[in-house]
Amino acid sequence: CPTLPPPSSPGTSPSNWQDAVPAFNYLVLSNDHTEVLTPGARTPRAMIADNDEGLGRMVDLISHSSIWKSSAIFVIEDDSQDGPDHVDAHRIPAFVISPYAKQGLVLHNRYDMLSVIRSFELILGMKPLGFADAIATPMYDAFSATPDNAAPFAYVPAKVPLVESNPAGTPWGRPSPALPPRRRAPRSRRWGWTIHALSFDYGQRHRVELKAAH
Numbered sequence: 326c327p328t329l330p331p332p333s334s335p336g337t338s339p340s341n342w343q344d345a346v347p348a349f350n351y352l353v354l355s356n357d358h359t360e361v362l363t364p365g366a367r368t369p370r371a372m373i374a375d376n377d378e379g380l381g382r383m384v385d386l387i388s389h390s391s392i393w394k395s396s397a398i399f400v401i402e403d404d405s406q407d408g409p410d411h412v413d414a415h416r417i418p419a420f421v422i423s424p425y426a427k428q429g430l431v432l433h434n435r436y437d438m439l440s441v442i443r444s445f446e447l448i449l450g451m452k453p454l455g456f457a458d459a460i461a462t463p464m465y466d467a468f469s470a471t472p473d474n475a476a477p478f479a480y481v482p483a484k485v486p487l488v489e490s491n492p493a494g495t496p497w498g499r500p501s502p503a504l505p506p507r508r509r510a511p512r513s514r515r516w517g518w519t520i521h522a523l524s525f526d527y528g529q530r531h532r533v534e535l536k537a538a539h
Contacts, residue, residue: 346392348449354379357402363501364493371490374483381480384422388477397423397448397468399441421464424472432466440464 356376360366367375380400387393400420410416419436439461446453453459491498 349445352383353403360491361501362491362495362498364491364495364498366491367487368489368491370485371487374485375487378480378483378487381478384478385480388422393477394424394472394475397421397425397445399445401438401441421467422478423468424475425468425470426474427467427469428474430467432464434462434464434466436462436464 354376356372356379359369359372361369384398387396387398398421400422402417419441439458440463442458443453443461444464444467446458447463491501
């Protein structure tokens with residue numbers, strides 16, 4: 326895949342990204358796992374706010390660039406480990422951010438991870454990777470045929486201190502270090518896709534290589 330030029334190179338402004346951004350990108354924002362109440366570690370609310378602001382900053386940047394008009398960002402959790410809701414323990418939220426996304430729409434359709442994969446396969450002009458994604462339901466209802474939602478986004482800064490740390494000596498802080506440590510794999514091998522930023526041309530088919538992160 327092509328890569329962005331170094332920051333010191335000419336033409337690194339977001340307005341000049343059209344020829345430098347790969348057709349498919351994925352990013353992992355892992356701070357929502359938190360370090361629980363481990364003394365000295367950042368507090369759960371600080372880490373989650375850090376994740377939220379990071380996502381907002383990326384959407385802000387992309388939506389103010391020249392690639393925004395042909396972009397779609399899919400945001401999902403890596404799993405539903407934060408507990409069940411009132412319907413099912415496997416449900417997770419998902420967001421579609423794009424000029425072609427229907428503004429303000431809340432869908433209650435049954436989609437799954439394969440629906441997300443099939444959606445960006447269709448956007449990129451890819452053939453299915455296998456049988457499961459070939460029969461998956463694409464997220465058609467999240468999109469419109471015209472870019473009616475093209476206004477850029479402005480991120481909202483976190484409202485809590487991002488470096489706030491857990492105090493020592495609290496009742497729940499003492500057992501936290503004894504909990505199983507959070508898996509710390511290299512970034513290129515962390516499991517799960519949290520954000521999928523897709524830059525596409527509706528009139529052209531793209532060839533891309535997908536590599537599983539695990």
